[in-house]
Amino acid sequence: MKNTNEMEIIFDSHSSNEGFARVSVAAFLTQLNPTVEEVADVKTAISEAVTNAIIHGYENEIHKVSIRCRIEGAQIMVEVKDNGVGIEDVEQAMTPLYTSKPELERSGMGFAFMEAFMDSVEVESVPGEGTTVRMKKTIGKGSKLWTTQSL
Amino acid sequence: MKYQVQENCLTIYLPKEVDHHNAEEMRKNADTLIEKNHIKYVIFDFGLTDFMDSSGIGVIMGRYKMIRLIGGEVWAVHTNARIKKILTMSGVTKIMQIYEEDEA
Numbered sequence: 001m002k003n004t005n006e007m008e009i010i011f012d013s014h015s016s017n018e019g020f021a022r023v024s025v026a027a028f029l030t031q032l033n034p035t036v037e038e039v040a041d042v043k044t045a046i047s048e049a050v051t052n053a054i055i056h057g058y059e060n061e062i063h064k065v066s067i068r069c070r071i072e073g074a075q076i077m078v079e080v081k082d083n084g085v086g087i088e089d090v091e092q093a094m095t096p097l098y099t100s101k102p103e104l105e106r107s108g109m110g111f112a113f114m115e116a117f118m119d120s121v122e123v124e125s126v127p128g129e130g131t132t133v134r135m136k137k138t139i140g141k142g143s144k145l146w147t148t149q150s151l
Numbered sequence: 152m153k154y155q156v157q158e159n160c161l162t163i164y165l166p167k168e169v170d171h172h173n174a175e176e177m178r179k180n181a182d183t184l185i186e187k188n189h190i191k192y193v194i195f196d197f198g199l200t201d202f203m204d205s206s207g208i209g210v211i212m213g214r215y216k217m218i219r220l221i222g223g224e225v226w227a228v229h230t231n232a233r234i235k236k237i238l239t240m241s242g243v244t245k246i247m248q249i250y251e252e253d254e255a
Contacts, residue, residue, distance in 0.1 A: 109208055
């Protein structure tokens with residue numbers, strides 16, 4: 001039987017909570033003894049997902065964002081969920097450099113960063129109902145060389 | 152956030168963490184200074200920074216678009232390993248030079 005542990009946080013979609021979200025997940029992650037690099041990877045991925053929920057999901061209105069984390073053995077699963085506008089075309093949204101809001105000067109790298117820093121990223125979205133981003137990462141595998149290359 | 156203007160060069164001293172939350176303010180302040188002082192070179196100083204997500208990349212790309220029309224350049228200084236990785240991965244290093252100090 002693998003050891004498991006779960007936590008869930010729900011917070012308002014204020015941009016000031018982006019820092020809170022990534023630090024909370026990083027703190028929960030410490031029980032797996034991650035390297036500094038692994039913590040930074042997870043923090044970046046969380047930051048991207050939460051930022052997406054705030055500016056795209058809720059279009060800067062204030063509603064709830066929830067993060068659910070589950071540790072199973074050496075793997076962490078993180079789910080970032082909003083009940084916002086949803087994504088019409090998930091594949092297009094995940095294309096590097098694509099942004100639905102060019103006027104906001106986003107880089108279009110959000111999902112590309114999540115995919116680069118986590119082992120897997122799944123997106124479930126229903127237009128008008130919301131979006132759930134589910135990411136997994138196994139801690140303690142050592143760093144992957146390709147991640148230092150340009151996407 | 153601190154900014155320094157020397158002739159046509161603007162240095163932006165980035166905070167400890169660069170995310171969407173503080174990118175907005177940085178963008179606004181930087182653009183005001185760029186327009187007012189006819190800035191041609193923008194230096195991003197990462198000396199204090201240990202976290203940056205793609206929002207920071209957006210800020211760099213946006214400033215580059217502003218100044219490249221007048222032949223300007225963007226530079227990064229005092230980058231640690233993590234920041235270098237983020238910059239390299241995003242591909243922004245194709246338009247931005249990372250200044251490496253002499254190790255001698």
